[in-house]
Amino acid sequence: MLEGAEFYFNVDHGYLEGLVRGCKASLLTQQDYINLVQCETLEDVKIHLQTTDYGNFLANQTNPLTVSKIDTEMRKKLCREFEYFRNHSLEPLSTFFTYMTCSYMIDNVILLMNGALQKKSVKEILVKCHPLGRFTEMEAVNIAETPSDLFNAVLVETPLAPFFQDCMSENTLDELNIELLRNKLYKSYLEAFYKFCKNHGDVTAEIMCPILEFEADRRAFIITLNSFGTELSKDDRETLYPTCGKLYPEGLRLLAQAEDFDQMKRVADHYGVYKPLFEAVGDGSGGKTLEDVFYEREVQMNVLAFNRQFHYGVFYAYTKLKEQEMRNIVWIAECISQRHRTKINSYIPIL
């Protein structure tokens, strides 16, 4: 209680915390979602979004409006807000923001490498890269043929450099190796981010560490679930699990041996936090999937982050909530454009 964040947080970061709380208040409400769900076409969606904080963000889009364009414009808007926060931040908040952008950078690197495999032009892929993960060396990613090449030639000057220790190898980058690279990079990144938050201490550690622990465990579960029936071996799978979560070390060892969903569920039953989540999963096509349940839990934790003051977690939570909102809008827009409205209410309400 006497760590003192209340005393000096506002000196450096008070303005930004006030700003992010204002932004959080303009997230879409339940009424907005009800209006969106009743739209018949994407043009209606555009009109409804004009009444929200999004405003005229689609004004410059040529006809016909597609879901992909809506997604790109929403991302650009989030990026503008984020860049504003970042440009006005001081240390250590600036490092915190850099950590946040690393996950998008990893996604962009993988997108560029997959594009190189499919012989796509760099310009085509750069347009679709996530704006939050932009870095100057992006255009050179596609020339690398092995992870060591990638590190030495391209990424050594970027914030991603420290995450490459476990990924250095001379194997050529085919689909399996790119997938392994993606997951190993993300694992190193998550563990480094967790350490940063823990070392910072104070309210930030109290809020961010449980969120990052959940992210690590969730990744372990999803990697396991998606690896059933693929060529990924159990040992390889175990090297991809981030170790900064509650499952480390016994849970991860058990999870590496799991061969189907029921065995995974039995591992989760050992943990009080995850047992109710797995029980909420519906079976077959009717109920929620495991991913839906995890998204709901993430939204819950991020909304609760706003109940405490004087910590950096509000910025992380706002960005993640905004991403969930974008996923919701894209889902509703896809259901409308495909005229398949049975599952249109499967979005996750935030406020």
Add this chain to the structure above:
Amino acid sequence: MANGDWTTWEEAGSRPQFLGPMAAPDLRAELDSLLLQLFQDLEELEAKRAALNARVEEGWLSLSKARYSMGAKSVGPLQYASLMEPQVCVCTSEAQDGLQRFWLVRASAQTPEEVGPREAALRRRKGLTRTPEPESFPALRDPLNWFGILVPHSLRQAQASFREGLQLAADMATLQIRIDWGRSQLRGLQEKLKQLEPESA
């Protein structure tokens, strides 16, 4: 029936023929059975069409679900090459009644003569490997792997829906040919009956 004078089948059908006093009921019975077969085929075609629509809709919705989990730009035209080798080919063959049937053939079941150019194409696609392929029948890659190795279940469901849709499309094409043939047979028989009626009246 002396058919030797006519030069074509159409000519043979268009000239009036003396078929004998018992021909009309036989012809009617044949007409009835043909009509029944035609209606059965039409019903099957409608059912297959509804099933194909349902599969394609399911497939697209599963793709949207995959985009929800993986990110909107991770399941799209960026992930596949503009030039690709088909995994499934359509072959036609003639059945005993002279009608064409459509088969779906998985591309791995190909003859040895086609290995040469196909190997080069695969080598070009792989691009990064420097050693030539030792085996003569390299396995074609699953399109699911364009999106990564650890793909969500919804993407697999989408692939299964589209695969079923493919099979249905081939069956529908075969049925469509049978129905067209049936209709032309029906018209021919009705003509013959009309010619017979004024004679027996």
